Amino acid sequence: MIFSLKQRFIELFSGSDEAIRTFFAPGRVNLIGEHTDYNGGHVLPCALAIGTYALVRQTDEPFVRFYSQNFPETGVITVSYGDLSYRREHGWANYPKGILAAFQALGPLETGLDILYYGTIPNGAGLSSSASIELVTAVMLNELFRRGLDQLELVKMSQNVENKYIGVNCGIMDQFAVGMGKQDCAILLNCQTLEHRYLPLVLDDCAIVIANTNKKRGLADSAYNERRATCEAALAKLQSVRNIASLGELTSAELARYAHLLSPLEQKRARHAVTENERTLEAARALERGDLVRFGELMKQSHLSLRNDYEVTGVELDTLVEAAWSHEGTVGARMTGAGFGGCTVNIVKKACVQDFIERVGNAYAEKIGYEASFYVVDVGDGARELTELEEMSR
Numbered sequence: 001m002i003f004s005l006k007q008r009f010i011e012l013f014s015g016s017d018e019a020i021r022t023f024f025a026p027g028r029v030n031l032i033g034e035h036t037d038y039n040g041g042h043v044l045p046c047a048l049a050i051g052t053y054a055l056v057r058q059t060d061e062p063f064v065r066f067y068s069q070n071f072p073e074t075g076v077i078t079v080s081y082g083d084l085s086y087r088r089e090h091g092w093a094n095y096p097k098g099i100l101a102a103f104q105a106l107g108p109l110e111t112g113l114d115i116l117y118y119g120t121i122p123n124g125a126g127l128s129s130s131a132s133i134e135l136v137t138a139v140m141l142n143e144l145f146r147r148g149l150d151q152l153e154l155v156k157m158s159q160n161v162e163n164k165y166i167g168v169n170c171g172i173m174d175q176f177a178v179g180m181g182k183q184d185c186a187i188l189l190n191c192q193t194l195e196h197r198y199l200p201l202v203l204d205d206c207a208i209v210i211a212n213t214n215k216k217r218g219l220a221d222s223a224y225n226e227r228r229a230t231c232e233a234a235l236a237k238l239q240s241v242r243n244i245a246s247l248g249e250l251t252s253a254e255l256a257r258y259a260h261l262l263s264p265l266e267q268k269r270a271r272h273a274v275t276e277n278e279r280t281l282e283a284a285r286a287l288e289r290g291d292l293v294r295f296g297e298l299m300k301q302s303h304l305s306l307r308n309d310y311e312v313t314g315v316e317l318d319t320l321v322e323a324a325w326s327h328e329g330t331v332g333a334r335m336t337g338a339g340f341g342g343c344t345v346n347i348v349k350k351a352c353v354q355d356f357i358e359r360v361g362n363a364y365a366e367k368i369g370y371e372a373s374f375y376v377v378d379v380g381d382g383a384r385e386l387t388e389l390e391e392m393s394r
Contacts (some may be wrong), residue, residue, distance in 0.1 A: 002055075003020060005116060005133050006055060006068065007022055009055050009116045012114075013057065013065065021144075022054070022391055023053070023055075023383070023385050025133070025178050026047040026050065026132060027047070027051050027129060027136075027183055028045050028046065028131070028174060028177035028341075029127045029208070029377070030043055030044065030130075030177075030328055030337065030345070031045065031284045031334050032276075032295075032298060033045050033276060033283075033302075033344060034335070035276065035310055036277050037172070037191040039230075039231055039248055039288055040191070040226055040248030040277075041116060041191065041246070041273065041277035041374075042277055042284075043173045043188075043189050043191060044284060045173055045177035045187055046177065046201055046282055046288075047177055047380050047382055048121075048127065048378065049378035049379070050121050050377060051119070051120060051132050051137045051178075052117060052119040052133050053117065053118045053120075055113065056144065060112065062081060063078055063079060063081070064078070064081070064110060064112060064114075065077070066093045066247075067116050068092055068118070068119075069116065069273065070244065071091070071092055074092070079093075081109060082148065084101040086165055086167075086387070093372065094166060095114070095161075096134075096137040097165075098119070098143065098166060099157070099161055100137070100157065101168075102138075102157050102165075103138075103141045103142075106147065107147075109141075109161065114135075115140075116341050117133060117136075122375065125212045126337035126342035126343050128177070130162065130164070130166075130303040131175045132178050132383075133180075134158035135156065135158050135178045135342040135382075135383040138179075138383070138385055139151075139384060149390075150362050151383075153196045154206065154383075155175045155176050155179040156172070157222070157257070159171075159172045159174075164261065169180050171191055171196070178382060179383050182291035182382065183381045184199045184200065184201055184379050185198040185199060186198070186287060188280075188281075190283045192246060192248070199287045199288055201286070203292070204292075204351055206347050206348060206355055207348055207350050207376050207377075208347060208348075209356065209374055210344070210345060210374070211320050211346060211360065211364075211373070212375070213320060213341050213344075213372055214371065214373055215370055216315075226320065227269060227310060231247060231269050231273055234270040235267040237251070238255075238261065238270075240264060242254070247273040247274055248273070248274070251260075251274070251278070252274055252275055255274045258324075267285065268311075269309065271305075272309035275301075275309075276302060276305055279301055279305075280293075286298065287332065292332070295347070296330070297332070300323045300332065300334065303333070303334035303335045303384065306334070310339075312339030312340060313335050313339055314334075315367075315368070316342045316364075317343060317366055318358065319364050319368060320333075320364055320372060321334060321344050323363035323364060324346050324348075324360050326353070326360060327355075327356050328352065329348050329351070330346060331349065353376060360374075
């Protein structure tokens with residue numbers, strides 16, 4: 001694949017392939033720990049072997065040329081270092097432009113660039129294609145211009161670009177998992193402190209299967225904001241009796257003790273935030289023991305809490321998950337991401353994967369009226385430059 005991408009690069013930008021360097025950043029999936037990030041809790045994501053490739057060559061020109069193999073209709077987009085402002089018509093290219101602007105703010109960039117991007121993350125699947133293109137660009141610029149930033153600084157820069165330049169108020173989990181991922185490991189991350197540790201994700205005879213509802217996520221920003229606001233209101237009331245900075249500092253028993261302070265809706269939302277944090281910590285312990293069965297039980301509890309207390313699933317996600325639960329090859333299944341569409345994450349016995357895809361897919365299409373998409377994914381490393389050996393194997 002890299003060979004054909006280099007041929008395409010030469011078609012677009014001419015020259016030879018001698019000075020072309022190749023970088024890669026993965027996508028990510030969150031195994032458990034949903035809507036806990038802004039509530040002071042833990043998440044448990046892993047990086048995937050699918051992601052975004054960036055082929056780049058430095059030039060003597062005072063501009064940067066971007067091209068995406070995934071969006072050929074936009075053609076080559078040329079931007080000068082003198083104007084790196086956000087422009088709606090540049091679409092996908094605003095993500096790398098934002099990173100370029102962040103690097104330029106640290107000091108002038110000495111050369112022009114020709115860059116070809118190619119992503120293997122399904123568009124709109126909620127597997128962090130935006131964080132992937134941000135990190136592949138950040139790692140690339142850091143190497144090309146020898147800025148010496150460490151990976152965590154690149155992660156924080158990428159989140160800041162998405163927040164301030166793109167205008168999406170995301171937490172840090174996506175960029176962190178994409179930048180800091182390790183092969184065959186999950187990351188237990190405290191989103192408030194960024195304390196983290198790697199846990200072995202030993203799947204043995206199981207595989208991770210992502211199922212995409214293919215529902216366009218009009219993820220009502222309003223619905224997300226409402227849940228966040230309700231949790232903040234609950235926290236403010238609880239702070240009158242407890243010296244806490246976030247819901248993630250409470251146990252279920254403590255929350256039950258003070259539940260009378262909250263409205264019925266606040267009780268439900270806070271209960272999810274608190275119990276999901278506890279589930280995530282228990283899931284981490286299960287992984288350390290190699291206990292996938294318990295991990296799968298916690299995935300189910302997570303989905304039920306997201307459905308009943310946080311109310312962010314919807315018929316599409318519930319249909320996929322319930323069909324997965326009824327399949328004998330399923331170890332665990334839950335919605336992943338913000339909800340209101342998007343994907344489920346499933347741990348499935350390898351011997352059953354094809355039957356799982358067929359039966360769960362048929363059940364979904366019969367009820368919903370259109371098909372889901374399925375991806376069997378491996379757990380990979382974080383954003384980096386590819387070695388010559390890695391290039392040859394792709």
